[in-house]
Amino acid sequence: MLALAMRLKLTIQYDGTDYHGWQVQAGFATVQGCIESAVASVQGEHARVFGAGRTDAGVHAYGQVAHVDVVKSLPAHTWLRALNANLPRDIRVFDVEEADGEVHARMSARGKHYRYRVWTGRVVSPFHRRYVHHAPHPLDFDAMAHAATLLVGRHDFEAFTVADRETKTTVRDLRRLDLDANGDILDLNAEADGFLRAMVRTLAGTLLAVGDGHMTAEGVARALDSKKRGLAGPTAPAPGLTLVRVDY
Amino acid sequence: MLALAMRLKLTIQYDGTDYHGWQVQAGFATVQGCIESAVASVQGEHARVFGAGRTDAGVHAYGQVAHVDVVKSLPAHTWLRALNANLPRDIRVFDVEEADGEVHARMSARGKHYRYRVWTGRVVSPFHRRYVHHAPHPLDFDAMAHAATLLVGRHDFEAFTVADRETKTTVRDLRRLDLDANGDILDLNAEADGFLRAMVRTLAGTLLAVGDGHMTAEGVARALDSKKRGLAGPTAPAPGLTLVRVDY
Numbered sequence: 001m002l003a004l005a006m007r008l009k010l011t012i013q014y015d016g017t018d019y020h021g022w023q024v025q026a027g028f029a030t031v032q033g034c035i036e037s038a039v040a041s042v043q044g045e046h047a048r049v050f051g052a053g054r055t056d057a058g059v060h061a062y063g064q065v066a067h068v069d070v071v072k073s074l075p076a077h078t079w080l081r082a083l084n085a086n087l088p089r090d091i092r093v094f095d096v097e098e099a100d101g102e103v104h105a106r107m108s109a110r111g112k113h114y115r116y117r118v119w120t121g122r123v124v125s126p127f128h129r130r131y132v133h134h135a136p137h138p139l140d141f142d143a144m145a146h147a148a149t150l151l152v153g154r155h156d157f158e159a160f161t162v163a164d165r166e167t168k169t170t171v172r173d174l175r176r177l178d179l180d181a182n183g184d185i186l187d188l189n190a191e192a193d194g195f196l197r198a199m200v201r202t203l204a205g206t207l208l209a210v211g212d213g214h215m216t217a218e219g220v221a222r223a224l225d226s227k228k229r230g231l232a233g234p235t236a237p238a239p240g241l242t243l244v245r246v247d248y
Numbered sequence: 249m250l251a252l253a254m255r256l257k258l259t260i261q262y263d264g265t266d267y268h269g270w271q272v273q274a275g276f277a278t279v280q281g282c283i284e285s286a287v288a289s290v291q292g293e294h295a296r297v298f299g300a301g302r303t304d305a306g307v308h309a310y311g312q313v314a315h316v317d318v319v320k321s322l323p324a325h326t327w328l329r330a331l332n333a334n335l336p337r338d339i340r341v342f343d344v345e346e347a348d349g350e351v352h353a354r355m356s357a358r359g360k361h362y363r364y365r366v367w368t369g370r371v372v373s374p375f376h377r378r379y380v381h382h383a384p385h386p387l388d389f390d391a392m393a394h395a396a397t398l399l400v401g402r403h404d405f406e407a408f409t410v411a412d413r414e415t416k417t418t419v420r421d422l423r424r425l426d427l428d429a430n431g432d433i434l435d436l437n438a439e440a441d442g443f444l445r446a447m448v449r450t451l452a453g454t455l456l457a458v459g460d461g462h463m464t465a466e467g468v469a470r471a472l473d474s475k476k477r478g479l480a481g482p483t484a485p486a487p488g489l490t491l492v493r494v495d496y
Contacts, residue, residue, distance in 0.1 A: 015374040090374045126263040126338045
């Protein structure tokens with residue numbers, strides 16, 4: 001029996017704390033795995049779910065986008081309800097749309113916005129603890145903001161990533177990298193046409209190294225030019241990172 | 249050996265999701281129990297911790313206040329660090345002050361502010377799921393706000409509590425009960441000289457019953473006059489409730 005497939009575009013939020021990242025891995029709870037299980041529960045048949053960003057273990061999403069070709073013909077709002085009924089509460093589908101068969105969550109994406117959240121107060125609020133990186137020492141925001149301007153633009157970000165055989169080029173257009181301080185929270189906002197593996201966390205770790213005086217703006221420029229991972233700052237921890245939005 | 253006691257006033261935040269409430273109960277994880285364990289770890293001796301509000305299982309605190317008489321003489325900021333080092337991350341001491349021996353966290357309190365948070369959107373955000381009650385059906389905010397005005401003031405709130413032999417009078421001065429709607433979130437803010445057991449959750453459940461058309465403003469006034477628990481609305485679920493502030 002032949003069933004006509006329908007492509008769905010899903011907008012998804014998740015608290016990544018308890019997951020080994022987006023991508024399916026045998027023996028581990030992953031976000032993609034949970035969504036594929038939910039799809040299989042609804043239509044009685046497995047279907048691959050393609051995400052726009054393969055977030056790492058412990059990373060969150062406010063607006064992850066994924067597509068999936070389903071064989072059960074249900075209205076979009078029924079799919080939304082049925083998927084959520086089969087998902088744990090820390091993963092929620094916020095929107096389901098029927099999509100053109102040409103639309104690919106990752107390949108059609110024109111840009112992404114990630115936020116790296118730092119808790120700068122002395123004591124981390126229990127209500128924020130899962131979504132922040134704690135930096136209790138004073139940070140020089142001006143120095144960080146200046147260093148950020150040196151990274152914005154179309155550059156080879158090889159120094160800010162880890163080896164990844166799936167990536168053809170390490171050139172990316174970093175359209176935005178700025179700071180937004182509000183009380184005990186410091187947000188680093190990064191927007192680009194796409195990000196390399198661990199790139200946002202390395203940008204964040206580098207700016208934090210500037211903030212606490214371990215690196216200078218000149219050191220950041222040198223790291224970018226060198227294309228050597230060893231010259232950039234450390235990879236900031238996963239919990240501070242959230243995929244905010246994917247643009248099409 | 250006689251040690252001179254010092255009274256500490258603690259300001260505490262907690263995510264109550266994984267606790268059986270504030271009050272120590274044998275065999276259960278409670279917030280008071282965790283703080284008493286932390287005190288004992290720091291000074292090598294047990295001390296009773298007195299909280300301003302005995303929050304129920306699953307209820308949160310943004311600004312709980314407690315006092316404790318300790319025998320180890322350390323500066324307040326050292327107590328703060330040492331207590332947090334011995335507490336789970338979902339309970340944090342935000343402030344420690346030396347207090348007068350006459351100050352009692354509960355008996356000296358002049359007022360309390362509780363917030364009951366309702367998620368009114370179709371899908372509950374994973375980032376809010378532990379701290380809201382989901383009411384996905386349309387609510388008549390105007391009717392709720394009007395009913396709230398009938399409850400404000402000095403009244404006998406016997407219809408809005410459960411039997412509690414420790415309570416001498418069920419008269420309370422409800423100074424504030426109002427709604428604050430912001431996107432998918434509806435906050436009910438309640439301030440009084442003190443609250444009876446389950447009172448905020450019963451006020452919230454009653455206003456929600458008005459909002460979805462199960463009760464009228466007249467029914468709310470009748471419940472208040474009757475002093476009969478059966479005439480008020482249901483007790484709203486614990487996760488939406490947060491003790492915001494205690495005033496002295």
